[in-house]
Amino acid sequence: MDRAALRLILLGVFLLSASSQPVKKKQDVDIYSFYINSTVTSRYATTVITSRVANTVNESQEIQFEVKIPKNAFISKFRMTIEGKIYDGVVKEKQEAQQQYSRAVSRGESAGLIKSVGRTLEDFKTSVTVAAFSKVTFELTYEELLKRRLGKYELLINAQPMQPVADFKIDVHIQEKPGFSFLEVKGDLSTGDLANAIKTTRADKDAWVTFYPTQDQQTKCESCGESGLKGDLLITYDVERSSHKGEVMVSNGYFVHYFAPSDVSRIPKNVVFIIDRSGSMNGRKMHQTRLALLKILSDLDEDDHFGLITFDSEVKTWKNELLKATKENLETAKSFVKEIRDRGATDINAAVLAGVDMIHRHPREETASILILLTDGDPTSGETNKERIMANVREAIGPKFPLYCLGFGYDVNFDFLTKMSLENGGVARRIYEDSDADLQLQGFYDEVAVPLLTDVQLKYTGGTNLTKTSFSLYFNGSEIVVSGQITDNSVESFTSEVIAVSKGSNVTYQETVMVKDTSDVPPENEDFMPRLWAYLTVKQILERQVLLKGQEKEDEKKEALKLSLKYQFVTPLTSMVVTKPQGEEVEVADKPKEGGEEPRPPVMMSLLPSSGDPFASSGYSRSRVHSGPSLHSQPVLMRQISSPDVFPGLLESSDYFPKQYSALMPLPRRIADVVLPMPVPRVRRNRFLLPSAGQSKPLCFDVPVPQKLRLLQDSASEFSMNGQFMTRRQGFSKIAFHYKTKHRLTINTSSISYQDGQSHVEFLWDQEPTQHNTEGVSIILRSNEMDVTMGHIRVVILLHKKNGGVFLWPAVRQQPKDVSLMGILGKPEASYEEVQGSQTPTLKIMDQEVKASMEDVTDYTLPSTPVIRCWLVPFQAVMQGEISDFTVTRL
Numbered sequence: 001m002d003r004a005a006l007r008l009i010l011l012g013v014f015l016l017s018a019s020s021q022p023v024k025k026k027q028d029v030d031i032y033s034f035y036i037n038s039t040v041t042s043r044y045a046t047t048v049i050t051s052r053v054a055n056t057v058n059e060s061q062e063i064q065f066e067v068k069i070p071k072n073a074f075i076s077k078f079r080m081t082i083e084g085k086i087y088d089g090v091v092k093e094k095q096e097a098q099q100q101y102s103r104a105v106s107r108g109e110s111a112g113l114i115k116s117v118g119r120t121l122e123d124f125k126t127s128v129t130v131a132a133f134s135k136v137t138f139e140l141t142y143e144e145l146l147k148r149r150l151g152k153y154e155l156l157i158n159a160q161p162m163q164p165v166a167d168f169k170i171d172v173h174i175q176e177k178p179g180f181s182f183l184e185v186k187g188d189l190s191t192g193d194l195a196n197a198i199k200t201t202r203a204d205k206d207a208w209v210t211f212y213p214t215q216d217q218q219t220k221c222e223s224c225g226e227s228g229l230k231g232d233l234l235i236t237y238d239v240e241r242s243s244h245k246g247e248v249m250v251s252n253g254y255f256v257h258y259f260a261p262s263d264v265s266r267i268p269k270n271v272v273f274i275i276d277r278s279g280s281m282n283g284r285k286m287h288q289t290r291l292a293l294l295k296i297l298s299d300l301d302e303d304d305h306f307g308l309i310t311f312d313s314e315v316k317t318w319k320n321e322l323l324k325a326t327k328e329n330l331e332t333a334k335s336f337v338k339e340i341r342d343r344g345a346t347d348i349n350a351a352v353l354a355g356v357d358m359i360h361r362h363p364r365e366e367t368a369s370i371l372i373l374l375t376d377g378d379p380t381s382g383e384t385n386k387e388r389i390m391a392n393v394r395e396a397i398g399p400k401f402p403l404y405c406l407g408f409g410y411d412v413n414f415d416f417l418t419k420m421s422l423e424n425g426g427v428a429r430r431i432y433e434d435s436d437a438d439l440q441l442q443g444f445y446d447e448v449a450v451p452l453l454t455d456v457q458l459k460y461t462g463g464t465n466l467t468k469t470s471f472s473l474y475f476n477g478s479e480i481v482v483s484g485q486i487t488d489n490s491v492e493s494f495t496s497e498v499i500a501v502s503k504g505s506n507v508t509y510q511e512t513v514m515v516k517d518t519s520d521v522p523p524e525n526e527d528f529m530p531r532l533w534a535y536l537t538v539k540q541i542l543e544r545q546v547l548l549k550g551q552e553k554e555d556e557k558k559e560a561l562k563l564s565l566k567y568q569f570v571t572p573l574t575s576m577v578v579t580k581p582q583g584e585e586v587e588v589a590d591k592p593k594e595g596g597e598e599p600r601p602p603v604m605m606s607l608l609p610s611s612g613d614p615f616a617s618s619g620y621s622r623s624r625v626h627s628g629p630s631l632h633s634q635p636v637l638m639r640q641i642s643s644p645d646v647f648p649g650l651l652e653s654s655d656y657f658p659k660q661y662s663a664l665m666p667l668p669r670r671i672a673d674v675v676l677p678m679p680v681p682r683v684r685r686n687r688f689l690l691p692s693a694g695q696s697k698p699l700c701f702d703v704p705v706p707q708k709l710r711l712l713q714d715s716a717s718e719f720s721m722n723g724q725f726m727t728r729r730q731g732f733s734k735i736a737f738h739y740k741t742k743h744r745l746t747i748n749t750s751s752i753s754y755q756d757g758q759s760h761v762e763f764l765w766d767q768e769p770t771q772h773n774t775e776g777v778s779i780i781l782r783s784n785e786m787d788v789t790m791g792h793i794r795v796v797i798l799l800h801k802k803n804g805g806v807f808l809w810p811a812v813r814q815q816p817k818d819v820s821l822m823g824i825l826g827k828p829e830a831s832y833e834e835v836q837g838s839q840t841p842t843l844k845i846m847d848q849e850v851k852a853s854m855e856d857v858t859d860y861t862l863p864s865t866p867v868i869r870c871w872l873v874p875f876q877a878v879m880q881g882e883i884s885d886f887t888v889t890r891l
Contacts, residue, residue: 028055028056028057028061029053029054029055029056029061029063029163030053030054030056031051031052031053031161031162031163031165032052032053032054032165032166032167033050033051033052033165033166033167033168034050034051034052034159034161034165034167034168034169035048035049035050035051035167035168035169035170035171036048036049036050036157036159036169036170036171037050037170037171037172038155038157038170038171038172038173039172039173039175040146040155040172040173040174040175040176041175041528042175042176042177042247042249042256042258042528042532043145043146043148043153043176043258043481044143044144044145044146044528044529044531044532044535045143045144045145045146045155046076046141046142046143046528047069047073047141047142047143047144047157048139048140048141049067049138049139049140049141050137050138050139051065051067051137051138051139051161052135052136052137052138053065053130053135053136053137053138054133054134054135055130055131055132055133055134055135055136056133057132057133057696058132058133058696059132059696060129060130060131060132061129061130062127062128062129062130062862063127063128063129063130063136064125064126064127065125065126065127065138065140066123066124066125066126066160066162067123067124067140067158068121068122068123068124068158068160069121069122069124069140069142069158070120070121070122070142070144070156071120071121071122072144072145072147072539073142073143073144074142074143074144074535074538074564074569074570074571075124075140075141075142075569075570075576076091076141076142076143076567076568076569076570077089077139077140077141077568078126078138078139078140078141078576078578079137079138079139079140080128080136080137080138080139080578081136081137081139082128082130082134082135082136082137083131083134083135087578088578089576089577089578090568090576090577090578091564091565091568091569091570091574091575091576091577092565092574092575092576092577093561093565093573093574094573094574094575097574097575097576097577098575119432120156121156121158124140126138126578143531143535143569144535145481145532145535145536145539147479148238148260148477148478148479149447149477149478150446150447150477151238151476151477152182152236152237152238153236153237153238154234154235154236155172155174155234155235155236156187156232156233156234157170157172157232157233157234157235158231158232158233159189159229159230159231159232159233160228160229160230160231161228161229162227162228163227163228164215164216164218164219164228164229165215165218165228166215168212168213168215168218168229169210169211169212170209170210170211170212170233171208171209171210172208172209172210172235173206173207173208174206174207174208174209174235174237175205175206176205176206176207176237176239177205177239177247177249178205178239178240178241178242178243178247179204179205179239179240180202180207180237180238180239180240181237181238181239181240181241182237182238183200183202183207183209183235183236183237184235184236184237185198185200185209185233185234185235186234186235186236187231187232187233187234188221188222188223188230188231188232188233189211189213189221189229189231189232189233190233190234191221191222192220192221192222193217193220193221194211194213194217194218194220194221194224196217197211197212197213197214197217198210198211199211199212207237209233209235211233213229241260241261241262243511244261244262244263244509245259245261245496245498245509245510245511246258246259246260246261246496246498246509246511248494248496248511248513249513249529250486250494250513250514250515250529251528251529252527252529252530253485253486253489253530254483254484254485254486254529254530254532254533255460255463255483255484255485255486255494255496255529256481256482256483256529256532256533257458257460257480257481257482257483257496257511258479258480258481259458259474259479259480259481259482259498259509260478260479260480261452261453261474261509262452262476264452264453264502264507265452265502265503266301266450266451266452266476267366267367267368267451267452267453267454267502267503268301268303268304268305268364268366268367268368269304269305269367269368269369269370269449269451270304270305270306270322270359270362270364270367270368270369270370271300271304271305271306271307271369271370271371271372272306272307272308272309272322272355272358272359272370272371272372273293273296273306273307273308273309273372273374274309274311274351274352274354274355274371274372274373274374275289275293275308275309275310275311275340275374276310276311276312276346276348276351276373276374276375276376276377276408277310277311277312277340277341277342277343277344278311278312278313278342278343278344278345278346278375278376278377278380279312279342279343279344279345280342280346280376280377281342281376281408282342283342284433284437285342285376285408285409285433285437286340286341286342288437288438288441289340289374289408289437289438289441290337290338290340291438292437292438292439292441292442292445293308293337293441294334294337294338295438295442296441296442296445297325297330297333297334297337298330299445299446299449300325300330301325302324302325302326303324303325304324304325305322305323305324305325305362305364305367306322306323306325306333307319307321307322307323307355307358307359308333308336308337309351309354309355309358310340311346311347311348311350311351311354312342312343312344312345312346312347312381313344313345313346313347313381313382314344314347315347315350315351315354317354317358318333318336320358321358321361321362322358322359322362322364344381345380345381346375346377346378346379346380346381347379347380347381347382347383348373348375348379348389349379349382349383349384349388349389349392349393350382350383351373352371352373352389352393352396352403353392353393353396355371355373356371356393356396356397357396359371359401360396365504366503366504368401368451368454368473369400369401370401370402370404370448370451370473371397371401371402371403371404371424371426372404372406372445372448373403373404373405373406373417374406374408374431374441375405375406375407375408375412375417376407376408376409376412377412377413378412378413378416386413386416389420390416390419390420390423393420393423393424394423394424397424399425399472401425401472402421402424402425402426402472402473403420403421403424403425403426404421404426404427404428404429404444404448405417405418405420405421405426405427405428405429406428406429406430406431406441406444407428407429407430407431408431408433408437409431409432409433412430414428414430415546418546419546419547422543422544422546422547423547425472425473426472429444431444447475447477447478448473448475449475449476450475450476450477451473451474451475451476452474452475452476452502453473453474453500453501453502453507454472454473454474454500454501454502455472455500455501456470456471456472456473456474456480456498456499456500457469457470457498457499457500458470458480458482458496458497458498459496459497459498459499460482460484460494460495460496460497461494461495461497462486462487462488462491462494462495463484463485463486463487463494464484464485464486464487465484465485465533465537466482466483466484467481467482467483467484467533467536467537467540468482468540469482474500481536483529483532483533483536483537484533485533486515489515491515492514492515493512493513493514493515494512494513494514494515495510495511495512496510496511496512497509497510498510530567531567534563534566534567534569535567535569537559537560537563538560538563538564538569538571541556541557541559541560542560542571542572542573544556545557557573560573561573561574684704684705684728685702685703685704685705686702686703686705686725686730686731687700687701687702687703687855687857687858687872688700688701688702688703688824688825689857689859689861689868689870690827690829690830690878691828691829691830692829692830692831692832692871693829693830693831694831695831695832697854697869697870697871698868698870698871699830699832699843699845699870699871699872699873699878700855700857700870700871700872700873701872701873701874701875701877701878701879702872702875703725703824703875703883704883705725705726705727705728705729706724706725706726706727706728707724707725707883707887708722708723708724708725708887708888708889708890708891709722709723709724709725709823709824709886709887709888710722710822710823710824710886710887710888711723711735711810711823711824711825712793712795712810712812712815712821712822712823712824712825712826713821713822713823713826714791714793714815714816714819714821714822715822716819717739717740717790717791717792717793717816718738718739718740718741719737719738719739719740719790719791719793720737720738720739720823721735721736721737721738721795721810721823721825722735722736722888722891723735723736723808723810723891724891726805726807729805729807730800730802730805730807731800731805731807731808731809731860732807732808732809732810733748733749733807733808734746734747734748734808734891735747735797735808735810735891736891737788737790737795739776739777739790739791740776740791742755742756742757743755743756743757743774743777743790745779745788746891747786747797747808748808749765749799749806749807749808750764750765751763751764751765752764752765752779752781752786754772754779756774756777763781765781765784765799767781769781769782769783776790776791777789777790784798784799784800784801784863785797785798785799785863786799787813789814792814792815792816793812793814793815793816794812794813794814794815795810795811795812795813796810796811796813796861797809797810797811798810798811798860798861798862798863800860800865802865809860809861810825810861811860811861811862812825812828815828823886824879824886827878827879830845830878831845832844832845832871835849841853841854841871843871843873845873845877845878846877846880848877850873850874850877851873851874852871852872852873853871853872854869854870854871854872855869855870855871855872856868856869856870857869857870857872
């Protein structure tokens with residue numbers, strides 16, 4: 001293909017909502033086939049999502065593909081097939097991909113965004129312009145190693161095609177050498193009539209789950225509707241464990257060892273809970289922490305010993321020593337927990353050292369000791385230098401027992417907690433600030449409640465390039481996984497050895513397998529083991545990076561990059577470059593950092609948790625998006641919006657480690673563009689588009705400038721949006737929202753101001769993307785877009801930079817059905833007929849004939865601002881009133 005006919009688009013990696021979504025009305029786009037095929041071979045899952053979409057109208061239009069994938073997954077393939085031509089993504093080192101992208105950009109600005117959906121999913125979204133009556137096939141592949149928690153593996157598949165699909169299929173094939181102890185299918189897509197569309201088949205070592213709902217069934221589940229399926233299919237299972245030595249598999253010079261013995265007794269534990277009671281823990285956080293602690297205390301076994309420490313700027317212990325979990329002691333402890341109140345600052349250093357000292361002062365033989373820290377903020381009292389705190393804790397604990405850090409909410413310094421946990425043999429876990437936070441706390445405790453082995457060491461004679469082989473603790477219901485390469489493929493057998501401590505006594509497990517016996521791995525899946533090894537190696541290197549320094553850190557980073565490129569994994573070190581048809585714009589985005597710090601919102605007096613995901617309810621419906629013959633289309637969107645219960649945003653870091661998410665910020669104009677600025681033309685009117693029912697060409701009408709306009713108003717819900725035109729310039733200079741008397745949002749070309757009667761929040765367009773939620777209101781700032789949901793109305797305000805000018809433009813994305821709204825944007829669509837036989841073009845609109853002319857118009861409701869053809873008609877003909885009827889004296 002001619003290089004001039006191609007534009008580069010850089011895709012990063014992120015999670016996905018399985019949806020191919022039309023930008024235009026649904027009847028104009030037919031998703032005629034949607035397949036999800038997932039193959040799990042020995043816990044390693046490869047999932048392929050294939051969406052086939054047809055443009056059913058007589059002009060080109062933009063087609064979008066959007067899917068959600070698990071956060072732990074790596075995208076390994078993306079392909080578009082358009083009119084028989086294949087456009088494959090190629091994974092490249094992030095810097096090289098950025099340079100290639102930069103060379104492709106000749107003018108303007110562009111930015112890539114990532115979207116993180118909830119706690120377990122990431123969102124992948126792209127779009128392409130498809131010619132009239134043509135088809136496009138999207139295919140995306142992602143890979144993940146299923147992790148065993150609480151005695152089960154979970155395969156999560158999300159489906160949200162955004163319309164009922166005639167040919168919809170989910171096929172899952174699970175192959176497990178030991179066989180299955182149980183297998184269940186759960187999730188939103190297994191409820192109601194959809195349960196009848198699920199078929200489960202099990203054999204000795206294989207299980208199949210199929211989900212083939214009819215179009216009618218796709219509208220009749222709890223979370224379904226006219227837009228079709230919307231939800232998850234969750235397959236949970238576990239394998240038989242006849243051998244306590246674990247399961248060792250060998251294939252293609254690689255091995256994997258799954259170790260989860262159940263033939264050992266639980267080890268009594270010494271557990272100290274260190275609870276932050278600083279002022280920021282006030283309200284629901286403190287209430288949920290008390291609820292969780294009360295339940296956890298009830299679950300302690302009588303031979304466990306425990307301690308409770310609370311801290312703000314001072315450290316308070318319930319008792320100065322560990323006490324046995326007798327009924328009497330537990331009741332006394334519960335009374336103490338019920339009286340915990342928030343106050344003061346945050347002295348993490350003194351609190352953790354007090355917990356370490358409590359365990360050291362009361363050593364017990366044949367037990368396992370655990371420290372659990374719960375905090376929601378940075379250290380602000382006592383020792384506040386994080387490096388010194390980590391050094392103090394590391395020196396105090398030594399290698400004796402693990403420290404688990406639970407970070408509560410969005411404002412916690414999760415990088416700090418992650419590093420401190422990893423340095424001391426533990427892990428960090430985020431507790432999302434939501435209604436079920438107490439269950440999240442309890443769920444984490446359940447995972448570490450039953451230690452079975454300590455000081456676990458795994459050895460492999462003849463193995464090299466091993467993943468992690470040393471583990472401080474093994475808990476019931478979990479699993480240790482080690483993979484590596486075999487140094488000599490000519491050997492006939494391979495031996496694994498596990499040495500651990502069980503209640504003070506050494507235990508040893510040894511297993512020998514025949515290297516030449518590959519009958520356990522089907523020929524079509526023989527390459528899964530090298531990929532599993534690479535996946536696990538890259539994951540663990542990225543986790544370790546926070547602990548490493550200097551040359552060792554760089555060497556490991558290079559190794560992770562090498563494997564990512566070899567296996568085409570989109571990781572925080574790589575980006576995916578995709579060529580697309582001529583006329584497409586260029587975008588850059590990268591995979592969010594694993595387990596990193598959530599973006600933080602601007603400081604404000606009062607912040608309430610979100611009541612829901614604005615995207616989930618809206619279905620991304622667009623009431624004012626048009627298509628035309630132009631090949632220019634909206635660029636690929638990869639949005640990073642945090643879970644509804646965590647305030648979202650993006651961090652601009654291009655390095656994986658300093659911040660949680662990594663998204664490339666807008667590229668500046670080239671020097672040539674700056675040196676030779678284009679003159680700014682004077683504008684005497686703004687042209688608006690109005691979709692037309694049953695017609696290929698929309699209507700358009702002009703409104704003179706300057707004006708202050710009533711853009712949208714719904715008196716029933718007390719919603720209004722007004723806008724002020726630029727003076728002699730294109731677009732709006734200011735747009736103001738009002739909702740239910742107390743909510744006021746004012747947006748101009750440099751900043752955004754929001755008031756809700758109690759708090760006042762200020763945003764800047766060039767700051768990190770972020771989100772603010774209050775009851776009934778969601779405000780999401782991302783690159784050059786402000787997404788506003790108030791009640792049942794959703795509007796996106798786009799910031800455009802054109803011809804040296806900057807202006808705003810509103811785009812109504814969602815409004816109530818069967819409700820007449822007032823304002824310039826109040827009509828979702830219009831209808832007209834072309835009058836035949838007239839000497840000049842004439843349209844019949846609402847039983848009135850009006851003169852019309854075919855004109856070009858720029859559609860500013862899309863970031864790509866395509867130029868399309870429309871029927872230009874008088875304002876009065878479509879709005880049924882004078883311009884003065886739509887003006888206001890103040891915003």
